[in-house]
Amino acid sequence: MQDTMLLGSEGIKKTILHGGTGEIPKFITGAKVTFHFRTQLCDDERTVIDDSKVVGTPMEIVIGNMFKLDIWETLLSSMRIGEVAEFWCDTTHTGVYPLVSKSMRRIAEGKDPVDWHVHTCGMANMFAYHSLGYDDLDELMKEPKPLYFVLELLKVQQPSEYNRESWALNDEERLKAVPVLHGQGNKLYKQGRYQEATQKYKEAVICIKNVQTKEKAWDVPWMKLEKMANTLTLNYCQCLLRMEEYYEVIEHTSDIINQHPGVVKAFYLRGKAHMEVWNEAEARQDFSRVLDLDPGMKKAVKKDLAVLNMRMEEKNQEDRDKYKAAPPPATLPCRRPRCPRIISSSSSCPASAPCGPSASSLWCTPSW
Structure with a gap:
C-alpha cells in the first residue's frame, strides 16, 4: 500500500x-x-x-x-x-x-x-x-x-x-440513431419478428429519454421528444399485443393516456388489450373514447366491438357449461350432539338452529 x-x-x-x-x-x-x-x-x-x-x-x-x-x-x-x-x-x-x-x-x-x-x-x-x-x-x-x-x-x-x-452515444448521436432504430423495428414487425422489434423500439425510446431529461418539461423541445417517444412506445405496444402481453400493453398505454389524454392510438390499443383479458366495460369505454376523438375509426371499432360481443358470449356460455358440470356440494354430518342431520360442506350448523326430526332449518337437511 x-x-x-x-x-x-x-x-x-x-x-x-x-x-x-x-x-x-x-x-x-x-x-x-x-x-x-x-x-x-x-x-x-x-x-x-x-x-x-x-x-x-x-x-x-x-x-x-x-x-x-x-x-x-x-x-x-x-x-x-x-x-x-x-x-x-x-x-x-x-x-x-x-x-x-x-x-x-x-x-x-x-x-x-x-x-x-x-x-x-x-x-x-x-x-x-x-x-x-x-x-x-x-x-x-x-x-x-x-x-x-x-x-x-x-x-x-x-x-x-x-x-x-x-448508451455510449452522445445526445446528437442518440437523436440520429432514433429514426434508424424506428425503421429497423418497423421492418422486423412486418416480418413477424415481434420480440426483436420490441428491442429496437425500446432502444429508441431510451435514446430519446436520455436526451429529454436535459430539457425543461413541457417546453417545445421536450414536447417534440415526448411525441417521438409516445409513437415508439405505441409501436412497442403493438408488438406486445401480438405477443399476448396484454397487461403490459394496458400499463404503457395508460401511462401515455394519463399524460396525454388525446392520443387516439393509446385508447385503441388499450381497448384491444382489455378485450383480450375479458375487461368488457373497460374495452367498451376505450373504444367509445376512440370514436369521440376520431370518428374515422368507426369501421375498425365496429369490427372490434363485434369481436368483443362474440368473445363475451363465448365466455358466458363457457361459464354456464362449467356451472352445469360442477359436482353438487359435498355434505357432512352435523357436529352438534345428537343432531341427525347432514349439512353442506360450504355451510355450518349454527348453535341457534333447532335439531331433531321435526325441525325445519335452512342449515340442516333431514338425513332420513
Missing part, C-alpha cells in the same frame, strides 16, 4: 492498494472504461453499499458522456491498467451517488436502469415518490455522506476499438 495522495480536485484522497502496469492510458472523450468498484461508508465497519464483484459484472462508462457521477472519470484517469486504488471523497462529490446506485442495482436485478415509460427525469421522480426504492439509498439521499470508492481498472478502449451501443 502506498501513501495517501491528494488529487488535483478538492475533497479527494487516493491510496494505491495494488500497483498497475504500464503508462496511464489515454482517457479521451469517447473512450470506454471497464472497471470494478466497491462503495463503502466512512463508518467503523466500512459498511459496503455496492460491490460490482458481488454482482459479477464490471462497470462500464464512456468518458465525456455526461455520466451522472462524473467524479469517477477523474478518479479513473489517475490509474494504470490493473491498479487497485481507494479514494475518499467528501460530500461535494457523492451527493448524486444514490441515483447512480439505483440504476446499477436495477441493472443487476434484470430491470431497465430507468423507468423508460415514465415522463419525468430521475431527480423529478425522486421528489415525486419520496423514495428511490432502497432504504439505504433513501438515507444517503436525505443526508449525503463522504464515501470510499475502491476501484480496479480493467481496461480502456479507444472510440475506434469497440462498437458503440446506444
Whole structure:
C-alpha cells in the first residue's frame, strides 16, 4: 500500500492498494472504461453499499458522456491498467451517488436502469415518490455522506476499438440513431419478428429519454421528444399485443393516456388489450373514447366491438357449461350432539338452529 495522495480536485484522497502496469492510458472523450468498484461508508465497519464483484459484472462508462457521477472519470484517469486504488471523497462529490446506485442495482436485478415509460427525469421522480426504492439509498439521499470508492481498472478502449451501443452515444448521436432504430423495428414487425422489434423500439425510446431529461418539461423541445417517444412506445405496444402481453400493453398505454389524454392510438390499443383479458366495460369505454376523438375509426371499432360481443358470449356460455358440470356440494354430518342431520360442506350448523326430526332449518337437511 502506498501513501495517501491528494488529487488535483478538492475533497479527494487516493491510496494505491495494488500497483498497475504500464503508462496511464489515454482517457479521451469517447473512450470506454471497464472497471470494478466497491462503495463503502466512512463508518467503523466500512459498511459496503455496492460491490460490482458481488454482482459479477464490471462497470462500464464512456468518458465525456455526461455520466451522472462524473467524479469517477477523474478518479479513473489517475490509474494504470490493473491498479487497485481507494479514494475518499467528501460530500461535494457523492451527493448524486444514490441515483447512480439505483440504476446499477436495477441493472443487476434484470430491470431497465430507468423507468423508460415514465415522463419525468430521475431527480423529478425522486421528489415525486419520496423514495428511490432502497432504504439505504433513501438515507444517503436525505443526508449525503463522504464515501470510499475502491476501484480496479480493467481496461480502456479507444472510440475506434469497440462498437458503440446506444448508451455510449452522445445526445446528437442518440437523436440520429432514433429514426434508424424506428425503421429497423418497423421492418422486423412486418416480418413477424415481434420480440426483436420490441428491442429496437425500446432502444429508441431510451435514446430519446436520455436526451429529454436535459430539457425543461413541457417546453417545445421536450414536447417534440415526448411525441417521438409516445409513437415508439405505441409501436412497442403493438408488438406486445401480438405477443399476448396484454397487461403490459394496458400499463404503457395508460401511462401515455394519463399524460396525454388525446392520443387516439393509446385508447385503441388499450381497448384491444382489455378485450383480450375479458375487461368488457373497460374495452367498451376505450373504444367509445376512440370514436369521440376520431370518428374515422368507426369501421375498425365496429369490427372490434363485434369481436368483443362474440368473445363475451363465448365466455358466458363457457361459464354456464362449467356451472352445469360442477359436482353438487359435498355434505357432512352435523357436529352438534345428537343432531341427525347432514349439512353442506360450504355451510355450518349454527348453535341457534333447532335439531331433531321435526325441525325445519335452512342449515340442516333431514338425513332420513
